[in-house]
Amino acid sequence: MLIKEGSIRIPSGCAVSAIIDRSKKRFSGEAIIRSISVMHERSNGLGGGFAAYGIYPEYKDYYAFHIFYENAEVKKNCELFLDDNFDIINLSKIPTQKVSEIVDEPLIWRYFVIPHPTKLKASQLDEREFVVKAVFKINTTIKGAYVFSSGKNMGVFKAVGFPEDVGRFYKLDEYEGHCFTAHGRYPTNTPGWWGGAHPFALLDYSVIHNGEISSYDANRRSIEMYGYKCTLLTDTEVITYIIDYLHRKMELDFNEIAAVIAAPFWQTIARMPEDERKEHEYLRNVFSSLLITGPFSIIVGFQDGVVALNDRLKLRSMVVAEKDDLVYVASEESAIRIIEPTLDKIWYPKGGEAVIIKTKEESKSK
């Protein structure tokens, strides 16, 4: 029997794509499906998924939990746990449609929740940390339940299958959001598991990733010291936790995060002006175990934007383009041209260069 994610580490290659409207104008998920489908050859049908931001405006103050259940028994246990710790505002099955390519679907449920005030107070944690702890608790202790999305006004939709099929399965064209990311997976030695598909998300952070990082276990063993538990043993998972740790807990901005995880080479740092050099030396030294080596192109989604980043050698392709307020990121230019043939600007970010795209509201507030 083949072993699924969590019991063994699975390296994989992939396709990534993202579209964001900086003016926060919402648009249908149809475009992202078209974009990712062009890169069909980069996936092998063992995983596909999407993160969509701005899709739950009516519940924007609640954490939207998307959960896979193996069976109804598990669901019951999990809901008991949720009930115990959260006020559940709304719960429903996530709407899907039958698609012949998508099989073996688990129970897929969605909950809009807010931490139970007394429980939160008793925990002495901040709200977000409380949510993270709860997600880990479910994922590590309730066997057969898996929270794969836990942010506000955003959701992750993923499955085993080609991404375009996954999109149709979840009826993504019926959602409207201001930002979508998509992932087509090419794992190398597994039938794939629904939970193992990308994006991988924690709170608002979603990560899609193409590559196979060679620093995995160094990163994993390091990040696990800070309260994370890598249950999937995938690159994406560990990258997500690192980003969560650096952004949410260490309060580094995304440029600083890039200087940690895709740090410039020492020889480059040596040539920097003194202030900049000191800062880079500091970040590389203090967070040395969070340096990520090996090929990757990642797109991190967060509440108000996306960040695209390549490994420092740029061992994976990634292209960024702009048209008016829309910004596109993809593994291949074709995935952008298919939805927007005429672009204002297109470029290939250098290895280790974080491309940070923020919505205008967010930019203004800064």
Add this chain to the structure above:
Amino acid sequence: MNYIYPEYEVVRNYARCIVCRACENQCANCVHRYIESENRMESKDDDCVNCHRCVTICPTRALKIIKSDHTFRYNSNWTGKTINEIFKQAESGGVLLSSMGNPENYPVYFDKILINASQVTNPSIDPLREPMETRVFLGSKVHKIKRDSNGKIDTSTAPQLDLSVPIMFSAMSYGSISYNAHESLAKAAEKLGIYYNTGEGGLHEDFYKYSKNTIVQVASGRFGVHKSYLDTAAAIEIKMGQGAKPGIGGHLPGAKIVGAVSRTRMIPEGSDAISPAPHHDIYSIEDLRQLVFSLKEATDYKKPVIVKIAAVHNVTAIASGVARSGADIIAIDGFRGGTGAAPTKIRDNVGIPIELALASVDKRLRDEGIRDRVSLIVGGSIRSSTDIIKAIALGADCVYIGSAALIAMGCHLCRSCQSGKCNWGIATQIPNLVKRLNPSIAYQRLVNLVTAWNHEMREMLGGMGINSIESLKGNRLMLRGVGLTDKELEILGIFHAGE
């Protein structure tokens, strides 16, 4: 009557011997002798320590040393070695003494661990074409971002050691090794951008110029410790134990306390230098904390403090305690570590393998969430670039090499340091022998060794798809065990090959 039959025989090929007498000139044990009346050389096997000096310099390759096939009646319980040891002790009434590392047949875990490489899904990296970084900082790395009012990050850290490659020369005192050996290590450390360690013998005034590459040691004897000794160093190491002889102190005989050695140690000429087994001001972990902070106080908190411990059974708990004692760096010395002299029985039976000690300490510190508070240096028979790769993947930040450095300089592991008559000019204070080690050669050989290892490490890193050494640290998925039990794999925290 001498019960002991010579262990080695000098074999001279008389058809090749040109009677140049270089062997005679170079043997401090006077094994070779010129017979004038016959114009030929003769050897006295009894005094041969098998150091290969004569063999190496013989211009015609006329010499070799073989193990004597003289034997006792077969007995796998009472071996010849055991019988001879009893003979020796019955004769002398003394403790058996030995030098260098434990030579006995215990498992070498490094040799049962294999390294990964990239194929297809992840490109290997060619270190000749892409940067391959081996720079390492040692010191406490507390994750806490402080910013000024402009949002600029405060970049100050606890004091760090900055190494071009994660290799340092481990503590070997001036006294146990020669002036020239010390100079070679110091020069090589400077050239390589790494550090060497004074050991517990103080720092000769000539070597203050290498201070930025010098780690000074504070050991139980406190020899040669004074204000400027501490001030000049890049880091200070408190020696709590040594892998070759955990639990006991040191003893440098008065015969070696001559001239500059005596001055440097700050003890009278000819007096035995006795390092007590414990530090008599450290009887528990809180005492260690006091010493750590005394040293930090004395040096203005500008230098990292290393605490060196021997790998013993409860090394994890000890390391955890040390990590919480204020030390910036922990050095763990495995049971194969070298020594200038140790009681044979202790050297060969006390302590645990460094691989297991490292794996469990690294895990314990991570479990406790304090791994970043300290850096880990491991030593005790690091023999090759692959040992280093494996050690780092198991969780070390850096390694100490001692024996390997000595071998690079010419040591042939004859394990007779205690005699003080090192034919290679390393473990001796006899001027005529000391001059045999020309630092300009020895230093270059050290530089070559580390450079070569660095090349190999870069190749292996590149093979794993890693281009910076920090991504290897603790990256145990890069390792697989072969022929190890489940328990061993569990302690090492690695999978078996094939898994």
Add this chain to the structure above:
Amino acid sequence: MKRVYVNEQWCLGCRLCEYYCAFANSNESDIVKALKDKKIHSNIRVETKGNINFAVSCRHCEEPLCVKGCITGALQKKDGLIVVDKDRCIHCYTCIVCCPYGAVSPSADGVIQKCELCAKISGNQPACVKGCINQAIVYEER
């Protein structure tokens, strides 16, 4: 010009340089065949006094008294190197009287011999330098 220099701080007095020199100048390819059971005549000689050892060979002087004194012209300075034309030496040993270093000596057949920096022998380093086990003998520009 590069010359052979001896740093007595490192000279161990092992005399291997003498043997490597004799071998290099022997026209034999095997050191045993070249030197076994023979009295060696080397162009470099080790001197010893107590703990002091050093080897001496021709200094290739700027103003070589041996060349100036040579009555036949057998000793010549060519490109800074002092060489012997063995056919022209008639064993008068005026050069021995002239050389302040004792670096010229009679060979087995009486003809004068001296260090020629292994110029006629292949290799970019004189044999004594290559053979010195402690780099006490160096070949360099000073």
Add this chain to the structure above:
Amino acid sequence: MKHVIIGNSAAAIGAVEGIREIEKASEIVLISDEKHFTYSRPLISYYLEGKTDRAHMHYRDYDFYETNKCIPMLGVTATKIDVKKKRVLTVDNSFVAYDKLLVATGSKAFVPRIEGLDSVNEKYTFMNLDDAESLLNALRPTSRVLILGAGLIGMKCAEGLYEHVSSVTIVDLAERILSSILDAESAQIISERITSKLNILLKTSVTRFVGNTAYLTNGASIEFDVLVVAVGVRPNTAIFEDCGGKIAKGIIVNSKQETNIKDIYAAGDVCESYDMTISQNRILALLPNAYMQGHTAGKNMAGCETEMIATLPMNAMGLFGTHIVTAGAYTEQKFIDRKNGYKSLFVDGDKLKGYIIIDGIEKAGIYTALIRESVALSKEDFELIRVSPTLAAFSDAYRKGVLSGSKNK
């Protein structure tokens, strides 16, 4: 600049090489009454003996004149120096103009007046190649040779012709052979070694010749077939003396080899040297000395002020297989070592002044250097030096200077 050198032997060649160290392009003319390419005079005894031949006697490589761009006028005798017009007149009445002139005319054999000498048919001197050729032609296996003079020339001549003739007799007024370079004991050692080969008659001289019979002062008479006169040499000063040059026993020069006449230099056997071991001027008719004087003169002629290095007598010779080296002056205080042949070191106060060594000659140059550099013996390990000449005996500073290359003179 035009340099003219009268002479073509060691001093002349030294001068050419000295000039060329300084000037690459100036004109050099060599005038020599000998017709031969420059050759080594001391080799004539080896030539006689057959140990060398004409092909190996050239003092410098055959391209020497071309390489050093000098014009040799060989077989041309210089007859006069015209100091006013700065030119040298030659036997064919032509002249060669000079800016700087070197007189390196060497020496000639001294032939004493002896009654009946004229009547001797086969009589020769032994100074140059032509002499050696003539002598060789005269020799027969049956020849009985009589040599007047047991000095260096006489003894080397005797060695050279010994194998070719039936007997050799040497007559000398001195009480020992090689009296100018050996003391009594060393001379005795040599005498003993060669007594079976040569008939040496000392403390006597020839009073008259009658045909091929020589009559000695001690009453004996010697029948001979060939006579060689080797009683001594005299410098060829005539040409210089004629133009007003100052001479004593030889031409008087200063330490730059300048004579009293402007732009005229002298070097070699024709001039005097200052013998540092006796603190006096004297003629030191020795090849190394000639070369060095010539070399010094040459450099000065080319405008590079150079002083002659300290000069002392030095001799090295092989005689019937025995090697003898000597140097300096023989003082009263001496240290004799008879372990390996014979060695006598002559000391004056704290300085080594001279030595005589027979057989154990290796590294003798170290003794020479001690003499030349007036080394204070008390500062070095003289006990060790006495046993054998070794640099190990010198003080650290001296030795390191020598070995480190700071003293490569």
